[in-house]
Amino acid sequence: MNTNSRKSFFIGGFVILVLSMTLAFQVKNDKLFALAKNIDIFATLIRELDSYYVDEIDPDQLVSVGISAMLEELDPYTEYIPEEESDDFRMLTTGEYGGIGALIGNRGGGNMILMPYTGFPAQSTGLRIADMILKIDSVDVASKPTSQVSELLKGPANTPVKVVVKRDQDTLEFSLIRKKISLKNVPYYGKLDEKTGYIKLSDFTTNASAEVRNALVDLKSQGISRLILDVRDNPGGLLNEAVEIVNLFIPKGKEVVKTIGKLQNVNFTYKTTKTPVDKDIPLVVLINERSASAAEIVAGALQDYDRAVLLGRRSFGKGLVQTTIPLTYNAQAKITTAKYYIPSGRCIQAIDYTQSRENGSLTTVPDSLRKEFRTANGRIVLDGAGIEPDESVEEVRYAPISYTLVAGNHVFDFATQYFYAHPKIPAPNEFQLSDQDYEDFKKFLVGKDYDYTTYTEKSLKDLEEYLEKEEYFKEIQGQLDAIKNKVNHSKENDLNSHQSEIRKILREEIVSRYYFQEGMIAAGLEDDPAIAMAKTYFDSPRKVGSVLASSKK
Template sequence: MNLKIRKSLLLFLAVLLSAGMLFSFVNKNDRLFAIAKNLDIFASLVRELDSYYVDEINPDELVTVGINAMLEELDPYTEFIPEEDSDDFRLLTTGEYGGVGALIGNRTGKNMVLMPYRGFPAQAGGLRIGDEFLKVDTVDVTDLQTSDISRLLKGPANTSVFVQVKRGEDTISVNLTRKKIVISNVPYYGKIDDQTGYIKLTDFTTNAAADVRKALIELKAQGITRLVLDVRDNPGGILKEAVEIVNLFIPKGKEVVRTIGKLENVNAVYKTTKSPLDKDIPIVVLINERSASAAEIVAGALQDYDRAVLIGRKTFGKGLVQTTVPLSYNSQVKVTTAKYYIPSGRCIQAIDYSKKDENGNANSVPDSLRNEFKTKNGRIVLDGAGIEPDKNVESKTFAPITYSLVARNLVFEFGNEFFLKNESIASPRDFNVDDALYNEFVAWLEGKEYDYTTYVEKTLEDLVKYSEKEPYFEDIQGSIEDLKKKVNHSKEQDLVTFKSEIQEALREEIVSRYYYQEGVVEASLRYDEGIKSALEILGNQQQMNQILTASAKK
């Protein structure tokens, strides 16, 4: 057996061993014998493929596919992390890496800077949103994948990297010195009004609790008397950070979450260990369908203790705990080892991966099987489907023309051209896309492709598709053609009808060029329905008390 096959088989074996499935070929029960037998079959299969298959095989790739297919049978969160992906995984869990500090991606078929992070080498060296990558060191990167360019930009701190980009008609070259990049979990915090503080929490990597604590201390020093904590679109992360964030608002010694699994060593109770920073300040937590895991622990624990009012939409429903186990050859497996339960006793996991239908699909927990629990004040809450808000705010929808302008990168390109022509703009809160600038955008669109299908046109297409199967189609075909002519959309009219939401998209895009990630967040607050609802409730103490004390039926 060649070295590559031996390495691959060791990796495959290590995945099984890491889950605690130690085995012997002699005097073991049927389950462990089955594991040993199937591993032997697998090894034989790879060996014979290497010998007999008509083309050369790549055993590393082949076995990795086998590992991933095996893990897909379990749940989406149990995954194999090969050595070459360990840096990306470390970034997801710690928020730290060695590099230049920029989000990069592909727009209009070109790899470019999408967001330089303030204070890091890319921004300090003058790279801007929209700069197209030409070279990294001596490598021509114009035709490389974004992931490949990212790897070239990363490296040990204090090492140099040469970057050449195209900006408009100019070619710009810079020498950057890589640094240890630590991305803040709180890209923005500030005052919404004289009394209300706002903290945007986007991740739960290392130092998330410290980032929130720092923001809260500074906001309190500015005189805030109430708080909006925004965990919308937060995918979660480190459990300990979630516990410490809850501890900022509830007393020492209170249970925040417990984990329960098959093995005794994964069972644990996590309690607050410190005196809170502020146990009385009124809080609203903003949540949505993309708030998951640790974000749900924070929102759910504060709801269970009736410490905050939750506003938004039902959260994702991830109540599974993963443990990262090291494997051979610097690879790892992230494996689901437990479920977590918040203070009321509920688990908010929305999908039962242990029970799948005949097509192999896992299903959501049906309403009939959801159980009732009670918050500290006796409010009824349910398990099995994420965290439900105390007050619902519908998701914002945009017209097809707005989606088209954004998806086709026309808003992005206009932002680039505006930035090249304008040295500065007003603050994120004060900058507006006025009529003159909007008319400039409309004129700029002339001759550019941004066609789209309106909701009415899509409905009419469906009507035609189904009507064609009916025997009376010929009788109504003329009427359908007349209807088509009447609903045929006018892009020019839509630019007028949906002007305000297109202006909003332009405004945030332009602001990002001058004020980066934090500016985008600040600029979005003015039109945010969740913020409006939060201010309404925080401004009415009687309503807030009623929400937190009523025995509300869900």
């Protein structure tokens, strides 16, 4: 290239660079102008509505509705948090609030204690499940909505509160001192047998990793040599807690997750920084369709390193990261700022919200467009649709009668009656419902409404509606009626034919009265098909090896 040509080349390149910068500056200016213009229009509209609208308006409420509607166009996780909701938001992210430490709700007759959390004022003072709340301090709350009752129970730590409840035929008064309530991320852990430990991880708020670590260390001191980590129904939470939990099982210096977004300051690679508690213990992780976000990072990272066998069902598929940003007047915004990518390089986000905004429906990644990635051992894993387990476990499906007995509060009410009649029961893993107990439950249901539609009845109804349009309907109507009568007769026997699952539900509800949340979880593990499958893997190391070493086809 001669001197003139070189000069022309550099001049041309410089001109292109200047034009590009000018264009970028112009685009940025155009966007800033559009923002300023629309903000001005919005503010002007609110002022004019306040002045001219025929009825009085609440500007705060109107603006909040407008902001929420705007954010709904983006994704479900980008939220506006006004000042008055800051405490609720803080509780969701930290698991902390000031109160008595009890879940309350309405079971038809009024607001009652549904679960006092172990070790907090409600439980230690003597409040129990099914206690009907009548008064809080001097306020009659018998007919108030649950949200107002909850607010009255909350308050600064170390402040007193009096609660009057109805328990069976008695009216009782309790004097409590509110405490800083920190909900457990690990509501239960224990030994399933001499070798097998179990940890239930239900959330990822502050201290989640410390709770899992403490549970693991305690179980190891009790002699376990294999572990089940259960993140089913875990909605996720703090990303750094997920990284720390993965670090319990894999060596220092390993990548756990990357976050990649539009701005450089949200791009970050999270690695393990500590010596693991146990990098060799056989590990099974349980997931399902309600395992999301941080729960998927833990499960996915352990799968990518071939460190654990995953059992259950495909996870939710939330690969989006939110950052909380302070706004003026103590408001906040939780904004999706990045996507996360686990060690194999895959992003497990299942819904493309950009496409969804364009076509008006939730758009998922088609199977044909999902990309292949490899685990440490070379197994094929796919992106774009959550974390897929190494082996599926079918969801337990209950019969319509079981759903109806629970929804109608009949199981809840019988468990309460049983509690009043029986001062104590054996430990959760020992307690069983006797045949006489079940007969008592059937007598308890006499005269109570628990009507329901079976799957067969629904199918027959659909068939009848279809056949009514046919000319020969009258000819077969008698046969249809005969079938319906037989179904009704079978329905009368559903309490017997579905006795096994109804007894399981009753047992767990009764155990909760004596042993609270921890006991209810422990009782539910006995007939859990995922737990049973996990044990088969532990009992067959060769099976584990073949799953973790072979490439998925």
